[in-house]
Amino acid sequence: MSDAADAFRDAFQNSKHIVVIAGAGLSAASGIPTFRDGGGMWRSLEATALATPEAFNKNPSLVWQFYHYRRTKALEAKPNAAHDVIAKMSVPTYLRKVAPAAQSFHLVTQNVDRLSVSALNALLARPDSQAELATKHTVFRDSILEMHGRIYDVKCTACGFCEEDRTDPLCPALGAADASFNNYHDAGSKDVHIPENDLPRCAACGALARPGVVWFGEKPYHLDEINSIVYKADMCLVIGTSSTVRPASTYAYRVQRHGGKVAVFNLAPSEKDEQADFVFSGPCETILPSLFPELA
Known part of the structure; x- marks a missing residue:
């Protein structure tokens, strides 16, 4: 030494x-992408800009597609x-x-x-x-x-109920949107919009769910x-x-x-x-x- x-x-x-x-x-x-230090891009979008409450409120379809990608990478990974x-x-x-x-x-x-x-x-x-x-x-x-937080947690935007769910995909619409891209760096050539009702829902009350992670601007x-x-x-x-x-x-x-x-x-x-x-x-x-x- x-x-x-x-x-x-x-x-x-x-x-x-x-x-x-x-x-x-x-x-x-x-095999977990380091979005901040390793290029920081996903489908030609700034990945860190998607990890905010504001981004989710504006376009939950896009943010859920991003987190579907992150969940998939995590499910494939080994320590x-x-x-x-x-x-x-x-x-x-x-x-x-x-x-x-x-x-x-x-x-x-x-x-x-x-x-x-x-x-x-x-x-x-x-x-x-x-x-x-x-x-x-x-x-x-x-x-x-x-x-x-934890990438597999799914948290309700209404009642706050949170549970771990490793289902892949979480809902059929996320799987279909994912399959429509040839690769994850598709330069943003198309926007797959998923209606809010087809995005992951709370298992307790049925409201729209969000990824159970801490976003920029939220308290760890x-x-x-x-x-x-x-x-x-x-x-x-x-x-x-x-x-x-x-x-x-x-x-x-x-x-x-x-x-x-x-x-x-x-x-x-x-x-x-x-x-x-x-x-x-x-x-x-x-x-x-x-x-x-x-x-x-």
């Missing part, structure tokens, strides 16, 4: 309260090696191999793809993990906080709990995010402000790298297993 890697490992080994702040780069190797390393950090008996002083671990993810949850569930389903957990007990309680989930976690953290790993969206972009600085260490893992350099204690450039699915071979 390099001197920087050794110094990071030493700091991590002595950490007691560890938090990971994850962004889209964590799931890039799993990658970086997800797997982070999943093992959620299990005390694994984490203490690399951080023997660890008392808590949390993953605060901006991703809605649920791949971190899938990686942890797959780990806990392994026979060796079941035997270990039966004698050593549990994962860290509520270790994964999905602050921007779990903020009070995340603030408490960040306040006591002495080690923060920033993985796969350029730290441009608040409030997640502030968490690393807040850990440093009370004496904690920050390590950044990102494919491309970020303007905030110089503020970090450790910076590792490259694909996180390669770097994390190399830094933590005990968890690979």
Whole structure:
């Protein structure tokens, strides 16, 4: 290992309260598009402009088609090696191999793809993990906080009822609209309009439903709990995010402000790298297993 890697490992080994702040780069190797950093286009439209309440109110047909695409990509995806390393950090008996002083671990993810949850569930389903957990007990309680919601949740615009639904497509009209395009970068050559009554509906009251994710301009989930976690953290790993969206972009600085260490893992350099204690450039699915071979 390099001197920087050794110094990071030493700091991590002595950490007691560890938090990971994850962004889209964590799931890039799993085939989830990074719309903000990877071109940002869908059917020649700015993808981030579709992720707003205003866009949905103006054209729910178009927004639902966009989220149908995102749901399809997420359903096809599998956790990658970086997800797997982070999943093992959620299990005390694994984490203490690399951080023997660890008392808590949390993953605060901006991703809605649920791949971190899938990686942890797959780990806990392994026979060796079941035997270990039966004698050593549990994962860290509520270790994964999905602050921007979950891509498979369908939420009512009227009564607020929300449930997970992995049906693909959610409704026949979305499947038909999807099939009418030759590819997802069709340069916007045609607009497939789906009548509102044919879009996904609430299972409880029948009103128009929306994707159960947090859009730009909406309040993220779990903020009070995340603030408490960040306040006591002495080690923060920033993985796969350029730290441009608040409030997640502030968490690393807040850990440093009370004496904690920050390590950044990102494919491309970020303007905030110089503020970090450790910076590792490259694909996180390669770097994390190399830094933590005990968890690979």
